[in-house]
Amino acid sequence: MAFGVPYQPGFAPGYYPMGQQxxxxxxxxxxxxxxxxxxxxxxxxxxSSPIIWVQGEEGxxxxxxxxxxxxxxxDSENSVFYIKSTDASGMxxxxxxxxxxxxxxxxxxxxxxxxxxxxxxxxxxxxRARFDALTAxxxxxxxxxxxxxx
Numbered sequence: 134m135a136f137g138v139p140y141q142p143g144f145a146p147g148y149y150p151m152g153q154q155x156x157x158x159x160x161x162x163x164x165x166x167x168x169x170x171x172x173x174x175x176x177x178x179x180x181s182s183p184i185i186w187v188q189g190e191e192g193x194x195x196x197x198x199x200x201x202x203x204x205x206x207x208d209s210e211n212s213v214f215y216i217k218s219t220d221a222s223g224m225x226x227x228x229x230x231x232x233x234x235x236x237x238x239x240x241x242x243x244x245x246x247x248x249x250x251x252x253x254x255x256x257x258x259x260x261r262a263r264f265d266a267l268t269a270x271x272x273x274x275x276x277x278x279x280x281x282x283x
Contacts, residue, residue, distance in 0.1 A: 189211070190215070190228070193206045198219045203217065203218040
């Protein structure tokens with residue numbers, strides 16, 4: 134069962150019954166007029182800010198990243214930057230956190246305690262006693278000043 138007016142040559146110019154297409158040789162005049170009146174903007178490369186600033190680690194965690202992408206996020210409160218990534222399905226990967234320091238400056242080192250460099254008097258006396266006991270059994274062994282009798 135056909136709907137609408139049946140096709141009759143000469144009845145309605147440009148009219149084609151349902152299911153049939155216009156011949157490809159005849160351009161659509163309405164589409165041409167629309168293109169002339171409203172030109173479509175050409176897609177341009179997305180221009181983003183060269184540096185993305187966030188406030189702290191919570192700001193970095195809250196930053197939305199498109200599926201399959203990674204972004205570099207700079208912390209505005211600390212000397213830290215983050216790399217946030219998502220997989221192809223859009224699931225976020227663990228947030229990577231980096232500290233940065235200026236080249237040429239040493240990173241602050243953990244202060245050494247006195248106990249790390251020195252032994253106590255009791256430890257020294259115990260070690261000396263062990264040494265004396267080992268050298269007393271074997272005279273001449275380990276004693277560089279011992280005179281040899283030939």
